[in-house]
Each structure stands twice: as structure tokens, then as C-alpha cells.
Amino acid sequence: MIGKGLLIVISGPSGAGKGTICRELLKNNPQIRISISATTRKPRAGEEDGVNYHFITEDKFRQMIDEHEFLEYAVVYDNYYGTPERYVMNNLQNGNDVLLEIDIVGALQIKKKFRDAVFIFILPPSLGELRNRIVNRGTESPPDIEKRYDAAVSEIKQVMKYDYAIVNDNISKAIQDIEAIIRAEKCRVLRNYKEILSRF
């Protein structure tokens, strides 16, 4: 149903370092494509349309919902975020792996549609370090910092809904863990038994 590519879902709280991990992972693994989410939130400093997100209006977002163009969507901090379906499906069907960096609400929607997808949760080294990273990013106001920190703590309690958890205390170790997960998942009998039985 999803072709030969692997659908990889990566989530984790603000400050866990998902963004950096995903960027580095793509550099070393040309068969992986990242799905760019659509969002109604305003771009942060340095963010580019079509690179970090497709920045669209709320009207446009609602229209895409009505036309069933999202694989999943969610409202987070009063903004919409969604994964456009076509890009993901085309790449999976062509045998590329597709990476979705999405929140837990979105991940659970994907889990219902794609039982073959692989769900990875990125953890910060500790709660203290998590708070430091949110503060040091400097993009949030103090009340938003607290809001994100509290949200992060409750998100971590949902780690059980994921297949794998990686503690991001070292970027290159975290990337090697994800590469190992992708390689291992491709050896799963459940993904290969038809080919095996036809070959032997």
C-alpha cells in the first residue's frame, strides 16, 4: 500500500533537537526525502517559505482540509500544521524513504493510516537541559517558554506510543541510532515476506 519506501515519523518536544537531527540525517542519506509541513503560523527569523514550512493563510489551510489534501493536521499553540499528502505518497511509491517531523497529535493520525510507518521519539538529555535549550533559542517570550516547557514535559509522557526513543545527548550518536533503525526496519520479515517466499 505505501510502496517500498519507509515512512519515518519523528516527534519530540521543543528543545529536543529534532530539527538539527533531521537536517543532518538528510545530508548523509540521499534516499530520504523530508515532507515540508504547511502551517498558518508566522515565519520565525531565518525561516523560509518552502524550506522550513509552506507558510499559508488560514483560509487556504481550511480549503486544503476540505479537499482532503492532508495526511494529517493538527492545531498547536493556536496555529494549524499539516502534512500535504501528495508529496509523501509519490515518494513512497517511488521507493524513497519519507521523513515527517510532526507533533504527537499528527503522529497518531499517521499511525492509524500507515501501520507500516516507523515512529521515533527524540528525548532531550534531561529536563534541565530541555529548559536551557528553549530559553537559549531566544525565539519565545517568557510566558511562551513556560508554555512550551510544560507541553514538553507532558509530551514526553506519551513516549509509549512510539516504537523507538532516542536520547539526544550527542547529535552524531542520535543520527547513527536513526540510521540503524532505518536499516533494521528494512530487514523486518513483515516488510519482506512476500518477496522472500516468491524467491525461495
Place this chain on the structure above:
Amino acid sequence: MIGKGLLIVISGPSGAGKGTICRELLKNNPQIRISISATTRKPRAGEEDGVNYHFITEDKFRQMIDEHEFLEYAVVYDNYYGTPERYVMNNLQNGNDVLLEIDIVGALQIKKKFRDAVFIFILPPSLGELRNRIVNRGTESPPDIEKRYDAAVSEIKQVMKYDYAIVNDNISKAIQDIEAIIRAEKCRVLRNYKEILSRF
């Protein structure tokens, strides 16, 4: 229950190359211990007691069965093969990974006792290559070659009982696959959630 080490079960038909893969895997991964099976079969040329197998008499084997000293045992080609329990349990409890290179009957016994164990099936590149390898090994008489070949073909039909399948068309690729599986399995939420929830 099985401590922090990973119990890795590797099976595959004669000629798939399990033995070579396991030896090479141990060279690069000092945290992995291999469990040496006990058997009542005669040593082949070059095999050493305590290295390839613990070669024991049928009387001794039956006594060990009676004293519940095996994690699993099976009769294959009229010979007994079994995994002594103590070595495996001690190593898992000390945090070492333990590799069992055993047949399917034994693997299914382990599966009942250790739901956390990881089951890997090694496949030959093709049936033609499988026959060549059994013939070229030169340790079997022609009727035994046919017996092993037929057994191999029906063993492969049971690949669905394993978690992972690796085609051994290239030794170093096969070893990297197994190393990735071990690394990925250690990131599984199911193995780590107690530690994660106590830390966050």
C-alpha cells in the same frame, strides 16, 4: 526479567552462512557473547570441544534435560542439540548481549520463554547457491546433502516466525545489517520506557 543484555537468536538453513556471520560479528562487538550449544553429534573435522560445541554423550544430555539445565533443546538429524541455561542468564544479567545460533525448533522454544529476544533469520542468496555451498563444504555424504537441501527449503518457509530476515549475499553487508538490528532494538521504547519515565 532478562536483565539489560539483548538475547539475539540467529537461525537459518545449512549453507546460509550463519557460522561465518556469527564469528565475524563477535570479532567487532566485544559486548556480544556467544552461547556454545551442547550436542551429542560427533565433531566434524576441525571442530573443537568447548569452541564449536560442548560435545557430550547422550546419557549426559538426558541427565541435563532431567535437571532442567537447558533453555531449549531439540533433536536434529538424530542428534541432540541444546542451549545450557546458566551461561546465557549470567551474561544477560551482567548486561552483555548473548547470541544463540540455533535451529528453528529451538528458536520457537526461546520465543515462548523470552518475549524480548530478537529473532534473525539468515537466508542464502538463492536456492542454487545454497545447494552449491552445502556440496562445497564437503562434510556431508550425497544422501545427507539432499536431506540438508530439502530441510533448508522447508526451513525457509518458516521465516515468518522471525522478526528480521537477512540475505547473506555479502558477509560484511549481512554483519552491518545485524549490527543495525542490535543498535535499533536497544532504542525500542518497550525496552526503555521504565528508565525514560523515571528520568523525565
